[in-house]
Amino acid sequence: MRKRRFFFILGLICILAAMAVYWTYMKKPERVGKGSDIPVIDQAFTLIKEKSVFDTKDEELIEGALRGMTEAIKDPYSTYYTEKEAAIHRQSLAGERVGIGVEITEKDGRFIVVSPVKNSPAEKAGIRPFDEIVEVDGVRLEGKTMGELLQLIQGKAGEKVTIVLYRPSTDRHIKVTVERAKIDNQTVTWKMIPADDKKIGYVSISMFGEDTVEEWVEATERLLSEKADGIIIDLRDNPGGYLHSVAGVVSSIGKEGKVFAYMQNAEGTMEAVKTAKLDADENYLKKMKQVPLVVLQNEGSASASEVMVGALKSWKRAIIVGLTSFGKGTVQETYDLNNGGELKLSTNKWLTPDREWIHGKGIKSDIEVEQHPLFAMEIVPLRGEFAEGDFGEEIAYVQKVLSGLGYDVSRTDGFYDEETAEAVASYREKHDLGNGRHMDDEFFASIRDQVVQFKEDMEHDVQLKMGLNVMLHKINGDI
Numbered sequence: 001m002r003k004r005r006f007f008f009i010l011g012l013i014c015i016l017a018a019m020a021v022y023w024t025y026m027k028k029p030e031r032v033g034k035g036s037d038i039p040v041i042d043q044a045f046t047l048i049k050e051k052s053v054f055d056t057k058d059e060e061l062i063e064g065a066l067r068g069m070t071e072a073i074k075d076p077y078s079t080y081y082t083e084k085e086a087a088i089h090r091q092s093l094a095g096e097r098v099g100i101g102v103e104i105t106e107k108d109g110r111f112i113v114v115s116p117v118k119n120s121p122a123e124k125a126g127i128r129p130f131d132e133i134v135e136v137d138g139v140r141l142e143g144k145t146m147g148e149l150l151q152l153i154q155g156k157a158g159e160k161v162t163i164v165l166y167r168p169s170t171d172r173h174i175k176v177t178v179e180r181a182k183i184d185n186q187t188v189t190w191k192m193i194p195a196d197d198k199k200i201g202y203v204s205i206s207m208f209g210e211d212t213v214e215e216w217v218e219a220t221e222r223l224l225s226e227k228a229d230g231i232i233i234d235l236r237d238n239p240g241g242y243l244h245s246v247a248g249v250v251s252s253i254g255k256e257g258k259v260f261a262y263m264q265n266a267e268g269t270m271e272a273v274k275t276a277k278l279d280a281d282e283n284y285l286k287k288m289k290q291v292p293l294v295v296l297q298n299e300g301s302a303s304a305s306e307v308m309v310g311a312l313k314s315w316k317r318a319i320i321v322g323l324t325s326f327g328k329g330t331v332q333e334t335y336d337l338n339n340g341g342e343l344k345l346s347t348n349k350w351l352t353p354d355r356e357w358i359h360g361k362g363i364k365s366d367i368e369v370e371q372h373p374l375f376a377m378e379i380v381p382l383r384g385e386f387a388e389g390d391f392g393e394e395i396a397y398v399q400k401v402l403s404g405l406g407y408d409v410s411r412t413d414g415f416y417d418e419e420t421a422e423a424v425a426s427y428r429e430k431h432d433l434g435n436g437r438h439m440d441d442e443f444f445a446s447i448r449d450q451v452v453q454f455k456e457d458m459e460h461d462v463q464l465k466m467g468l469n470v471m472l473h474k475i476n477g478d479i
Contacts, residue, residue: 041065062339075346077332083340084151097185098157100178102127105380106146112381113165117183125178127165130381134173135164155180168383168441187241188215192226193458195468198475201228202464205249208241208304213248213278220252221284230292230471236322236463240303243273243331250311251275252288260311262351263331270351292474293318294467297365302326309363310352319474320365321467329359369466374404374454382444388437390416398439401447402427404454 048061066080081089101120105112113131116122134141136152144152153161157180165174190203201223205212223231250260254275261273278285295318297309306325312318331348351357382394396414403409407423421437428436431446454460473479 059339063341066337066341066343070343070345073346075330077328077330077344078346079344081342081344085147086340086342088147088150088154089342089344097154097183098180099154099183100125100127100161100180101183102153104133104146104149107381109142111141111146111149114379114381120183121178121181125176126174127163127176127178128167130168130383131174132166132168133163134166137162157182169445185209185211186215187212188219190219190223192223192228193232193468195472198229198472199227200468200471201226201231202234203231204234205238205305207238208243208245208249210242210245212241212245216249217252217278217280217284220288221281224284224287224291228291229475230294232294232296232464232467232471233318234296234464235301235305235309236296236298237300238302238305239300240305240328243304243307246304246307247273247276248278250308251278252280252285253293253317254311254315255289258315259353261307261353262355264349264351265347270355273350292471294471294474295320296322296463296467297325297363298323298371298463299326299362303328306358306363307350310356310358313363313366314353319367319470319479320363321367321470322365322369322463323371324364324368325358325362327358327360327362329357367466367470369463372404372460372462374401374451375460375462377401377404377451377455379448379451379455382448383441384439384444385441386416386439388416388418388421394444395420395439398424398444398447401451405450 045061048056049058063080063082070078070080100122101117102122103114103117105114111133113122113127113129113133115129116127133149136149139152141149153163155161160177160179162175162177165176166172167174187206187209188203189206190201193200193202201220203216203219203223205216220231247260254260256275256277258275259272260275262270263273264270293312295309295312297305297320301309301322302325306328309320309325313320329349329351330346331350332344333347335343335345337343349357349359352363377397377400380397382397384392384394386392386395391414393414395416396412399409399412399414399420402420402423403412405427407426409420409423411417411419424439424443425435425437427446428434428443433443433446458464470479
């Protein structure tokens, strides 16, 4: 009897103890997510989840913390990408991307079509330059960022996206449905330029993407097969890209095993990066190592393009023409994160074969050449009506264009003074735009056409003309 009572009491005590543990556990603050092993981060996370009057999702808090950590590095090239942003970033460097094929610019919070890609779904759907994108699949774009717009537009090939456009030329909204498709990301273009009695090959590399090496070999093989006497390599406004793509391009130019850069890690350890044997025709490679080279660069040539310029200049393999390059002397590696995002982190400094770190300084051109100001101008969407006494960015842009075209315009700060009005009146009369001293949509369309025509005329490309002149002297043995 006593034994039975003892076990009954013991069992009751165990039940009460279990209930106490359960009650204590239930009263504790709810633990959200996994611990970081850094108490203050866990504390802040828990306080926000329990005390904040704003209901924020766990993943948003985590992404905010990740962005904050990369911003704390004070390095503009170390970046956190969300899963969607990472996909967009990868597509920008891929050989092909999925989308509708349209170039967009942001102006005063509005998203304006610069131009549709030739033969792209956007062009076939009737999207035109100056169209304003106001809605994508029912989502209005007020307050959205460019990244958010790109996420809305991009998707899987074969899927359709419905876009609402405002077309200023007709002052009405248009709804178009576009089917997403794979679009080639061609990074290399080429042509042959006759100069005196010589044939000069011209190759432009817009960035170093996944397929750049293959495109480069194809372009230079064609030029050499057409008996090019020399090759001009245009790296102007090339923002960089993959280091392995630069390695492939310079390997076609330099001897196998030649140092084209040095990498220095956080501990200060320096490692030589060398050219490798390229899988290409031997006769082609032999010619590439002998053909005269001239490189064009400007202040927009950065990162991987500077690696190439630094190698060719250190090797004395090419003459560099243009302006001092941007000056980005770090290399980033990208790491996949558990939430599907990516962390792009500066992990190395890179130095030229002469062991020079060009960060913040850039690489000086052998022959400095300023570009014609009108040729260097971007083509931007303009619209509205402006008259004497007004002030605005559109006016400043027009003032620079008119000055570049030879009109007497002394100020380019955006104030519509009497001198600007007289220049506008002269332009309107010359181009049959009617009498007047004002700017309107018809005037802006004409100004845009003038800039496009000016930039398409090679005679206006001062840096390229100098490059051709230098190349002729190099071929003739004068330099």
